[in-house]
Amino acid sequence: MKKWRRSARLVDMTRLLIQEPHKLIPLGTFAERYGTAKSSISEDLDIIHEVLEAQGAGALETVSGAAGGVRFIPRMSRAQTEGVLRDLCGRLADPDRILPGGYLYLSDLLGDPALIREIGRIFATLFAEERIDAVVTVETKGIPLAYATATHLGTSVAIVRRDSRVTEGSVVTINAVSGSSRRIRTFSLARRSLKEGSRVLIVDDFMKAGGTVRGMVDLLAEFRAEVAGVCVMVESPARERLVDDYFSLAKVDEIDVKSRTIAVSFGNLFAKGVGFQ
Amino acid sequence: MKKWRRSARLVDMTRLLIQEPHKLIPLGTFAERYGTAKSSISEDLDIIHEVLEAQGAGALETVSGAAGGVRFIPRMSRAQTEGVLRDLCGRLADPDRILPGGYLYLSDLLGDPALIREIGRIFATLFAEERIDAVVTVETKGIPLAYATATHLGTSVAIVRRDSRVTEGSVVTINAVSGSSRRIRTFSLARRSLKEGSRVLIVDDFMKAGGTVRGMVDLLAEFRAEVAGVCVMVESPARERLVDDYFSLAKVDEIDVKSRTIAVSFGNLFAKGVGFQ
Structure with a gap:
């Protein structure tokens, strides 16, 4: 040799x-x-x-x-993380993002693997010292973030679905009321996609009232899973929050459809301050 | 300094x-x-x-x-690629994968970021010499593979959806007849998620008759996109194939529900033989 x-x-x-x-x-x-x-x-x-x-x-x-x-x-250093957050907030403030009805277009950000990879690295840094058995998200937009995070944590991914599929085998399903629109929504997870008693990290792209995260937490209780934490890319203000403990990278404070401006600030990441050098 | x-x-x-x-x-x-x-x-x-x-x-x-x-x-060398394919085929042949109705459970493979990363690297190796502007897939299971491929190609990802969402802005929608079950299915893609005239690589987890891939190809025609290629993780035999030119990593030749055996072989990757050292 x-x-x-x-x-x-x-x-x-x-x-x-x-x-x-x-x-x-x-x-x-x-x-x-x-x-x-x-x-x-x-x-x-x-x-x-x-x-x-x-x-x-x-x-x-x-x-x-x-x-x-x-x-x-x-890991990602605090200085590098700030750089990613500044870039993310700058891109979020682009008025072209405003959709009819005051919704925000995020698919360009979520379709950028380099940004997603960096965000996954930030989420993984927050939980680098903890035991995480799986990263859990809900289809569709949270999936890339969940994979990027799981890659940096060396864990598997379990995807909660909005309907159950024949190709998933036996599934556990719950119905939950959504936070903002008060509609009933279904959350399903294949039995074999998560071992009972797993310690999981929940990841999603966007959180307002937190109904989606709350639905995942309730579904995960059926698997006797322990939720180690919740990480979202963007949060937006809500009258009533169904989830108290979470990390967010960016906060969309206000979308003014008339003047076409979006007020964006850093999320609570540094305020909560764990895990950064 | x-x-x-x-x-x-x-x-x-x-x-x-x-x-x-x-x-x-x-x-x-x-x-x-x-x-x-x-x-x-x-x-x-x-x-x-x-x-x-x-x-x-x-x-x-x-x-x-x-x-x-x-x-x-x-890139991934031919020897390493063979290793990944052997591992994939071995895991696919596990009889515990057989679901009622003769379906195959794949979510454990798709939930393993290390395997997904390697598959993305193989797909990217096949198209390393070509200009690819975006990787396109359809929700939900193809998403992790699309991101892994796009990461290794340095491109963006566009996700075709089964229904159109208010958070996607203006979308282009087509209806297509599925290959195996002859049902009508909807494929939608946000206008801004793909530039007109892009050269795209289609990636998906599973292909039987190819109705899903065909639907994506037809939808992409509306964006005047050029399809550079199609890559699937697993193919399975179909009476009539709606897609002729594709790469597959593994082939599930037969699922015998009674004897609980799955016949698996390598896909057409090496037979088509491009791009490997």
């Missing part, structure tokens, strides 16, 4: 670790791959860890023992 | 390039970040490029000129 130079090893190890967050890679796998002693691999990992930490990009976590190895825990 | 050592630079540059596929980073940005001459940066990039190419993980592409820079084009 060809012996690798340190420079080449550093590039390859960084790539392998970063491409699969939370995946445990045994030191022996690296030693074999590069034809190098484990002591050299450890030195390489120290270099990688130092750079990641210094840049606020995450950390390498070493697990010792026979089933041990090293894994990458992604 | 602190001058970085080459080892630290290599780790940081690899991270920045790999985390945002297709994003063009000017050499000056690196030179400034590391307090280093552009010539050293070029040497670093050569090392990174060599390692990526040797591992079949992609390449660095340099764009010269004032608006130039370097970007990461991800």
Whole structure:
């Protein structure tokens, strides 16, 4: 086997670790791959860890023992997070976003994988220290955010559906009253998509009164799941809020259809202040 | 500004390039970040490029000129792709997947971000040499695959919906007859979610007769979009196929409900054979 130079090893190890967050890679796998002693691999990992930490990009976590190895825990620094939030708020304030009826067009933001990836990384940073078994969202718009978050947490995704499908097998269904429009809505989750007793993180794109999140929380109770937290991209003011404890990245305070202006500010992320360096 | 050592630079540059596929980073940005001459940066990039190419993980592409820079084009090697396909086929053959009525439960696979990411990388490898402006899918199950593919292609995502929503603004809607059940189904796409004349890649989780893909193709014609290709995770035999040209990763040949067996084989990916080293 060809012996690798340190420079080449550093590039390859960084790539392998970063491409699969939370995946445990045994030191022996690296030693074999590069034809190098484990002591050299450890030195390489120290270099990688130092750079990641210094840049606020995450950390390498070493697990010792026979089933041990090293894994990458992604994070986003406070400075970088502020940059993402400023960009998001700037884009949200674009008056072309106003739709008839005072609704906001968000599909361009949700259709931008680079933005979604960064938001997922922010949500994952908030819960990096906690055990999360699954990220849960409701179809359709929350799905990309849920995957981006789950990728950075190394967990699976379970998608709550508005109707039950024949391709989902046995499902649990509840009916809930929506927060703003007082309509009855159905929430379904396939039995096998979530283990009983899971600790879950709820992710969604938009929250007003919180009826959708509340519906998910009630449905998750049927799975004896513990809700570790709720993360939304955008919140908007509501007379009565059905969910008290949540993180939001941006807040759309007012949409003035006549003057075509949107008042946007940062969400409660930094005010709640957990998990940022 | 602190001058970085080459080892630290290599780790940081690899991270920045790999985390945002297709994003063009000017050499000056690196030179400034590391307090280093552009010539050293070029040497670093050569090392990174060599390692990526040797591992079949992609390449660095340099764009010269004032608006130039370097970007990461991800790929997956044929050997790695075979590994992903073997894993996928193995998981598909699990008899616990059989649902009443002979349907297949796929949500566990679609809920696994690591698998989805790898599949997105395979789809992106097939179209790495082509201009793709957007990845298009239909809600709900194709969404994660579309995002994973778009991430690796550096494009946006447009999601076709089964009903039109007030939060999407002006939409284009068509009605189409489904391939297998001969029911009429509606396909809608927000006007602003796709520029006229875009070159798009269609991605979906499952294809039988191809009625869903056909519906998307017909809808996309209304946007004067050019369909560059169709990629599905799983195909299953159909008496009559409404789509001729597509890539599939796996093929479910037969589901025997009585003996509880599923016959699975590789899809047509390697038979069509484009883009793999």
